[in-house]
Amino acid sequence: MTTGNYRLLLLGGLVTLAGCGGGKDDKKQQAPPPTAVSAVAVTKGNATYYDEFPATITAFREVEIQPQVSGNITGIFFEDGQHVTRGQKLYSIDxxxxxxxxxxxxxxxxxxxxxxxxxxxxxxxxxxxxxxxxxxxxxxxxxxxxxxxxxxxxxxxxxxxxxxxxxxxxTTIYAPLDGTIGISQVRLGAAVAPGGGLPLNTISADNPLSADVQIDETQIPRFTALQNSASKGGDSTFLLMLPNNAQYAYPGSIRIVDRAVDPQTGTLRVRIAFPNPKNQLKVGQNVNLRVRNQTPGQQLLIPYKAVTEQMSEYFVYVVGDSSKVTQKKVTLGARINDKVIVKNGLNEGEMIVTEGTQKVKEGAKVKVTNNPKSE
Structure with a gap:
């Protein structure tokens, strides 16, 4: 190989290497593709939700059957747990x-x-x-x-x-009211006497029944206003959730707000009446009382899944100009099903990321794959 040819071959190799090196630099300078996300526009709506309170089913009227004379039980004239009417014969004493x-x-x-x-x-x-x-x-x-x-x-x-x-x-004991009688505490032949301890039985009026709740004293103005309102509930203001998490079919109405706050607990007892035509409710049941709470005026509502939590603070990603996201801190209100009220931090019409938040970060460019106005 002559010296001239060798120089031409070396020059061609350098040109080739230079071309390869330039291609790698171009790839490093290319921006990553935008992240696919779903987004919705922040809107206002009526914010109606329910607060839940633990409650116990109680009877408005309940009477213990006590003997007034001494003697032996000679007759029992009812079935345990049956409905009895006022004046019905219950027991006889010799x-x-x-x-x-x-x-x-x-x-x-x-x-x-x-x-x-x-x-x-x-x-x-x-x-x-x-x-x-x-x-x-x-x-x-x-x-x-x-x-x-x-x-x-x-x-x-x-x-x-x-x-x-x-x-x-x-010596003959009659039912003092209409209601459901419990399991008899005595049997035929048992000796009874006045003030002898346990009652013979107990009768509870079973329609309506009440859900008794203990409310914090800060809730007193709210329940007092409900008591003084014209309807006092009776629509969907008061609802019951049964122990099996099913909603009770009949709404309730406020009946009694107790006269005084318990100084030891700082709570006040409230009684909500519920119809019980099918005997579904039983005295002593533990249930949850749902009380409707409608915030006046229109409120900002967003899907709860759009919210991320960091160190007990809440944030959302807002899609801004050039499809870049900005993380904004928000103050949340009550959660309403799959939505939540936003008190501060957002404005109506802003676009927030609802799906794909785990894939984006501050300043990232995104591509909205859904129709934000249709959600």
Whole structure:
């Protein structure tokens, strides 16, 4: 190979290497493609949501069945857990001793009435003899005193009859109200007595029932306003969530706001009435009371999935000019299903990223793949 040819070959190799090196530099200078994301426009809407409070189902009226006389249970006239009506016969207590006492009291009253009749005749006769000066004054006074004493004995006998008649009446126990009766605490033959401890049974009025909640004292103005409103609920202001997370079919209405705050807990009891025509609610159930809270005016609403949390602060990515994203800090309000109220940090009409937030960072260029106005 001649010296000239060698120089030409070397020059060609340098040109080739220079061409290859320039291609790599061009690739490094090319910008990455924009990140595909979904976005929506920030809009305003009616912000209606529900606050939840733990509640317990209670009866507006509940009566413990207590014996008023001593004796043995001789009859039970209901099935445990059944619905009973006012005046329905429930229990009977052995009445024999009370019936005997009543018969004796009646007999004693008849004796006292006979004594009164005799004393009245004696007093009348002595009064006639006194007018004729045919009897001493002392005899007349004694007769009148005896008459008065006999009258008092008749009155005492009548009062005794009322007492023993009442005891006899109490040997049969009747339902004091309409409602559901519980499981009997006594069986046939059991000895019972007044003040003996556990009641024989308990009856609860079952329609309507109430959901009792303990509210913080800061909530008092809200519930007082609901109590004073014309409707007092009865629409969808008060809803119940049952233990199986199903929503109860009937809305409630506020019935009672207690008179005083518990100084130890700082809470106030509120009773919300709910119809119970199908006996779905049972006294003692633990449920959740949902209370509608409608923020006045239009509020900024965004999808909750657009929000990212960092160190207990909340941010969203806003799509700005040239399709570049900017991270903005926001102040959130109540969450409403899949949306959340934004109190500060955004303006109506701004475009925020809803899907793909984990793939973008401050200043990144994005490509919106959906129609933001249709979501």
């Amino acid at each position: 009445p024999q001793q009370y019936r005997a006492g009543y018969d004796q009291a009646v007999a004693n009253l008849n004796v006292q009435k006979a004594n009164l009749n005799r004393a009245q005749k004696d007093a009348d006769r002595y009064a006639t003899l006194e007018k004729q000066d045919a009897i001493a004054r002392q005899v007349v006074d004694n007769a009148n005193a005896s008459l008065e004493a006999t009258r008092m004995q008749v009155a005492a006998a009548q009062a005794n009859i009322q007492q023993v008649a009442t005891n006899l009446k109490y």
